[in-house]
Amino acid sequence: MKLTILGCYAATPRSITNPTSQVLEINGHMFLIDCGEGTQVQLRKKKIKFAKINHIFISHLHGDHFYGLIGLISTFMLLNRQHDLHVYGPKGIKEVILLQLRLSKSYTGYALYFHELESTESEVVFEDERVVVRTIPLEHRVYTNGYLFNEKPGARKLNIGLIEDLGIDRCYYQKLKNGGDVILDDGTVVRNETVTYNPEPIKSYAFCSDTVYNESVIPIIKDVSVLYHESTFLDSESHLTERTKHSTAKEAALIASKANVGKLILGHYSTRYDNIDNFRKEASTIFHTIELAEDGKEFDL
Amino acid sequence: MKLTILGCYAATPRSITNPTSQVLEINGHMFLIDCGEGTQVQLRKKKIKFAKINHIFISHLHGDHFYGLIGLISTFMLLNRQHDLHVYGPKGIKEVILLQLRLSKSYTGYALYFHELESTESEVVFEDERVVVRTIPLEHRVYTNGYLFNEKPGARKLNIGLIEDLGIDRCYYQKLKNGGDVILDDGTVVRNETVTYNPEPIKSYAFCSDTVYNESVIPIIKDVSVLYHESTFLDSESHLTERTKHSTAKEAALIASKANVGKLILGHYSTRYDNIDNFRKEASTIFHTIELAEDGKEFDL
Known part of the structure; x- marks a missing residue:
């Protein structure tokens, strides 16, 4: 299992940081999770083959998580992609993508499937013999899901x-x-x-962004190998979490601790902070194994 | 009059090149022309103040000319912009922007005006005491306008x-x-x-992208100080122009020559070419004053 962070900053893209997007390689699949503006350029910089991406999971329809999707879909088209592409995301995502394709008289040469989500309960959105993917309902300013990726047990x-x-x-x-x-x-x-x-131990990955501190995710992500949890703020800005529906580093660590996860990766930092090491410092007071997401960083998990 | 090229390549953004966008400073105005994905990052890299942009002119609704618009509009909102913003572009642009703002429950704190275009005749879309802006109907695969920016004569x-x-x-x-x-x-x-x-001689700038070779623009852009004309292809790919509705460097030069413009800037290069100097070489066989657009380049005109 390998995780490549393409972008892990909140709000707007800047010359030095990118909005949320990451690639999860798990049991032979290459899943794209979220797709902020500039994701396709980040994929190129990391030399990730576009053709290997067949499933894209979008958490919510804030721009820093999906404004790069239409560009990626268009580029797939210009590259003469043939494989099916599956997009999972909140209801409305199909309308916005198809409207833009229609306005530009651009039609994909590949089959483009939208799996629109509306449920507020965790549900299986993808399953094959190797991996199962479930939603993790989150609490944010708009309808939002995290995603839980579970390997299936391999052969003995x-x-x-x-x-x-x-x-x-x-x-x-x-x-x-x-x-x-x-x-x-x-x-x-x-x-x-x-x-x-025994087969290799199965691994699992939970992506939780964006969300306010929300204990209802704990039973869903219990014992997961790796949790990516948003930590938009440090403690000094904790008064902003309720209004913006974001979390602090400590709150992310508390979720990690209560869910007994193997490792916590922090990300979705507000661009107001110059030094992200403080996220690790604050979270470390509550949980043991903390990693910091950084644009371009790869985690071999 | 100053022109800053934010991006001047066709089709998809890459790690080293950007799709179309440029900033024209003319008689105290700062106009943004087209807004491909990544434009806001290019603006930051060039240290252009977002607040100075009050008018955005979109040529057509192909992704490489407008997929960065929604991100820029959202970022203006996050930066607490107060000034009105005017967007000029083909009919449909309002629907696609408003749909995305609605889906993300994001509402601009500033007034956002759309000036949707449908006419196939040249028309004035903006005018004040300093500048007048007209459309230049172009011939492309979708409804497309170039824009002609004319200074008004100053005081004696x-x-x-x-x-x-x-x-x-x-x-x-x-x-x-x-x-x-x-x-x-x-x-x-x-x-x-x-x-x-006499007052300073008045200057004018014509932006013509994307378009097939089309002599009907000549009377509109006659004697313009500076013409930016797309040159997607070199002569070796001239067989592609009719199907894709793009121009070669020589065709751009022929328009420049027939319209008697002061200077021709070439751009919108297909990403298939490694060496853009060949665009200048081919165009120079037909027209005298050729400049090559490059991402980040500034022209003091």
Whole structure:
């Protein structure tokens, strides 16, 4: 699992910082999460292949999280993309994208699917044999969802030496990978766990931005490997959180602590702060494993 | 008159090039022309004060000419802009901007006026005592206008020494500046041209992008001081101009020559070319005074 931060600052793009966008590589998928203005240029700078992105998850329709989407969709078109593209986001996202394509008489040569969200309950929005993605309802000034990405358990790993010693036929290998036992010709039962190893531990990633401090996310993200939680403000601006529906670094850490996550990544910093190290300092008083998002930074998770 | 190129490349933004946008300073106005994705960051890089931009002229609704507009309008809002903002562009521009503001529950604290264009004839879209702006109907894949910016003649300059020697009262100064004659107490007529100098020559700027080669613009831009004309292609790709409705460098030069303009600036280069010097080479075979637009370049005109 690898996370690449394309942008992690709040509000407006600047010459030195970018609004929210990140790429999550998980179990063979490359998911784009949010798409602020300039995301396509950030993708180019990080040399991420556009063609590998087939699913885009948008948290909410504030500009710093989706104004780059129409440009990316248009660029996919100019690059003669053929693969389907799936966009997940709040109701309204389809109208705004299609209106702009229609006004420019631009029609994608690829199939563009919109999965519009309205529910205030967590729901599965994507699932295949490798990954399942659920929404995390957040509390912000507009309808907003975070996203929870869970790997599915992989196949069990075969102890090939032992299996060959026992003379188990190859036709049983898939059954063993799936966790099944095997009965030999002499009637002996070979218990699965005696000839296989556990699969790699499954990993999970929760993206929670933008949101005010909201304990209702805790059961959804419980025990997640990595949590990205917005921390727009430091403590000195905590009086702004309720009106703006954003969180402080300490509040992000409190959610991480209560949800028992493996690691917390902070981001969505207000551009008023020159030194983001203070976010780590404040959050560290409450939670142990803190990382700071920075534009262009890659996390091997 | 000063022109700052924020971006001058066709199609998609890249790490090293930007789509179309430019700032024209003329007779005290600062006009933004087109607004591709990333324009607000380019404005910041050039340290152009956002508050000085009160009029934005959009040529057409292809993404590389207006996908940065919604972000700029939103940023103006976040910066607590108070001044009115006027946006000129094809019909539909209002719907797409307002839809996005509505979806994000964002309302500008300043008055936002849309001047939607539908006419296929040249028309005056802005006029005050200093400048007049007209559309230049262009021929592209979608409804497109260039814009012609004309300074208005300034006041005549007084030959103060001579005026004082003649004993002309100050109350006549404005009349002299406006071109009027003065009759002295003894009945002598002082002809205006004997005591004033001509005002600064008026300057004009024509922006023509995007367009196929189209001679119908020639009477509109006749004798303009400076013409920016798109040159998406070199001669080697001239077979693409009719289908894409773009021009070659030579075609831009031919328009410049036939319209007798003072200077031609080329831009809107296809990103397929590594060396833009070839645009100058090809255009120079037809027209004398060629400049190449480059992102970030400033022209003192």
